[in-house]
Amino acid sequence: MPCTSAFTPIHTFMLMVWVPLLISWAWNTQGAPEYAEVKEFPGFDGQLPSKHFAGYITVGNQPHKRHLYYYFATSERNPSKDAVLLWINGGPACSGLDALMHQHGPLKIIDDVTTRRGPVKLISNPFSWSQIANIIYVDSPAGTGYSYADSDGDYITNDTKTVSDLYEFTLKFFAEYPEFLPNPLYLAGCSYSGVIVPVLAQEIVIGNEAGNNLNLNFKGYALGNAAIDIDIENNGRVPFAHRMGLISDELYEDLTSSCRGNYWKNTDPDCLKNLEAFHVNIEGINTDHVLCLPCKFELGLCLKPNCYDSDQKEYSLPQNSEYDSIHCHIFNTNQKRLLDLETTRQTLHAVPVKISGEWVRCANTKLNYQRDIFSLIPYHLNLTSKGYRAFIYCGDHDMIIPYTATMEWIKALNYSVIKGWHPWFVDGSIVGYNVQYDHNLLFATFKGAGHTVSQYMPREALIAYQRWIDGAGSL
Known part of the structure; x- marks a missing residue:
C-alpha cells in the first residue's frame, strides 16, 4: 500500500526551492560550526567525553519561522566512521534533553534525596549510546523544550507538520555538519515517535531516490515500545493485562465475548460494563511499568482525552510516601531546575526563557497537538521491503504500548520468520527474547523493562543497540 502521496507536496517544494541551495552550502562548508561547540555542561564536573555541539536549526519561512533546538554528542569511539543517530523523543512533545539525561545520553542526572534542594548534579553515563554513535537529540515540534516559534499559530500542529519540519531540520543539520554526511544515518525513538520516525524515514528515502537529498547515507531505524497503529495499541491493553495477571480469566472471557476484540470506541452495553470492571482492576497500576509504583508526572503520550484509551491517567502516591517525595518529585523537577537557569541556557546555546518560555519535560500546555497519522504499518512495509534495517524492541512490562501489540502489527507485514522466538543473552543470562524476520527486521523484548527500555535496563x-548497529541480524 503506497503511503507517500500525503507528503509529496512537502518533498516537491524542498526539491525545487531550497534543497539545491543546501547542497551548495554543504559543499562549501568546512565542518562543524565552532560557535555551536559546548565546552562544558552545567552541573557536570569534568571534561566532556567527546565533542558536543548545540544550537538551533530554523525551519519554515517568515512570519512562520520555527526554531528547533538540538544537542549533538559526537561518538566517543570513532566519530568520523560511527553511525549518526537522530533521536526523536516521544510525547508528542517530550524534550530531547530528557532522553539525553535520563535515557542513553553521555551524561546522567542524579535523582536522589541529596539533590532535592541543592544544585542539580550530573555524572558520566557508563551506558551511553554515544560510546558507539554520534547522537543528535532534537526538541520537536516547536514549543517542545527549548524549541520555539515566531508565531503562536505554529504551536497548533500535528504529525504531518512535525515530519515536514524534521525533514527540513535533517537536511539543514547536515548542511551545517557536512563532515558527517558519509556516516551511516539511523533514525530512532520511542513511544509516540513511532508515529514520526517511519514517515520521516520515508521522506528521506524519497529524497535519496530523487538524487537531491545531500546524499544522506540512510540505513534504517530503531523504535522502542512505539505507537504504530492506534487500533492495535488501544486494543492491546486488555489481553496484555490478562497475560500479566491483572485481570481474572472470567473477566477476560467476558471482555472477549462482549467486546469482540474492540476495547475502545465500543458502544455495546455489555462491553462497556465489562470495560468498567477492567478499569477498576487496573486503577492505580503504573502503566509505564506494571510492577513499579506509580508516579505523578506527564509521559506526554496523549494530549487529547479521545486519542487514547481512557485508562491513560495520572496517579500519585500519598504525600508521605518516600517513593513519591524522593523519586517522582525529583525526577520531574531536577531537569527543570537546571535547564531553566539562564546560565544553563547560555552555556547550552539556548535562548532566554522570555523567548522560548519555560522548559517543560513533556506536553507543554502551549502546544495544541493532534494525531493525524493513525497507522504506520504501510510505512514499515515500504521501508523494510526496500531493505532498510529496522530494530523494533519492547520492555515487556509496559502497558502503554504492550509488546503483544507490537508483535501484532509486525505480523500484519506477513514477513517470513528467519529465526523464531528465542532468548538473547548478556553474560550468560537471559535478558529478553527476539525474533528475526526477513527484510532486515528484528524484534526483541527486554525482560522486566518498562516503557522506556534504556531507562530501566541501560x-x-x-549492548543490544551496539550488536544491532554493528550489523547483527539477531541479538
Whole structure:
C-alpha cells in the first residue's frame, strides 16, 4: 500500500526551492560550526567525553519561522566512521534533553534525596549510546523544550507538520555538519515517535531516490515500545493485562465475548460494563511499568482525552510516601531546575526563557497537538521491503504500548520468520527474547523493562543497540 502521496507536496517544494541551495552550502562548508561547540555542561564536573555541539536549526519561512533546538554528542569511539543517530523523543512533545539525561545520553542526572534542594548534579553515563554513535537529540515540534516559534499559530500542529519540519531540520543539520554526511544515518525513538520516525524515514528515502537529498547515507531505524497503529495499541491493553495477571480469566472471557476484540470506541452495553470492571482492576497500576509504583508526572503520550484509551491517567502516591517525595518529585523537577537557569541556557546555546518560555519535560500546555497519522504499518512495509534495517524492541512490562501489540502489527507485514522466538543473552543470562524476520527486521523484548527500555535496563539496551548497529541480524 503506497503511503507517500500525503507528503509529496512537502518533498516537491524542498526539491525545487531550497534543497539545491543546501547542497551548495554543504559543499562549501568546512565542518562543524565552532560557535555551536559546548565546552562544558552545567552541573557536570569534568571534561566532556567527546565533542558536543548545540544550537538551533530554523525551519519554515517568515512570519512562520520555527526554531528547533538540538544537542549533538559526537561518538566517543570513532566519530568520523560511527553511525549518526537522530533521536526523536516521544510525547508528542517530550524534550530531547530528557532522553539525553535520563535515557542513553553521555551524561546522567542524579535523582536522589541529596539533590532535592541543592544544585542539580550530573555524572558520566557508563551506558551511553554515544560510546558507539554520534547522537543528535532534537526538541520537536516547536514549543517542545527549548524549541520555539515566531508565531503562536505554529504551536497548533500535528504529525504531518512535525515530519515536514524534521525533514527540513535533517537536511539543514547536515548542511551545517557536512563532515558527517558519509556516516551511516539511523533514525530512532520511542513511544509516540513511532508515529514520526517511519514517515520521516520515508521522506528521506524519497529524497535519496530523487538524487537531491545531500546524499544522506540512510540505513534504517530503531523504535522502542512505539505507537504504530492506534487500533492495535488501544486494543492491546486488555489481553496484555490478562497475560500479566491483572485481570481474572472470567473477566477476560467476558471482555472477549462482549467486546469482540474492540476495547475502545465500543458502544455495546455489555462491553462497556465489562470495560468498567477492567478499569477498576487496573486503577492505580503504573502503566509505564506494571510492577513499579506509580508516579505523578506527564509521559506526554496523549494530549487529547479521545486519542487514547481512557485508562491513560495520572496517579500519585500519598504525600508521605518516600517513593513519591524522593523519586517522582525529583525526577520531574531536577531537569527543570537546571535547564531553566539562564546560565544553563547560555552555556547550552539556548535562548532566554522570555523567548522560548519555560522548559517543560513533556506536553507543554502551549502546544495544541493532534494525531493525524493513525497507522504506520504501510510505512514499515515500504521501508523494510526496500531493505532498510529496522530494530523494533519492547520492555515487556509496559502497558502503554504492550509488546503483544507490537508483535501484532509486525505480523500484519506477513514477513517470513528467519529465526523464531528465542532468548538473547548478556553474560550468560537471559535478558529478553527476539525474533528475526526477513527484510532486515528484528524484534526483541527486554525482560522486566518498562516503557522506556534504556531507562530501566541501560546496560542491556546499550549492548543490544551496539550488536544491532554493528550489523547483527539477531541479538
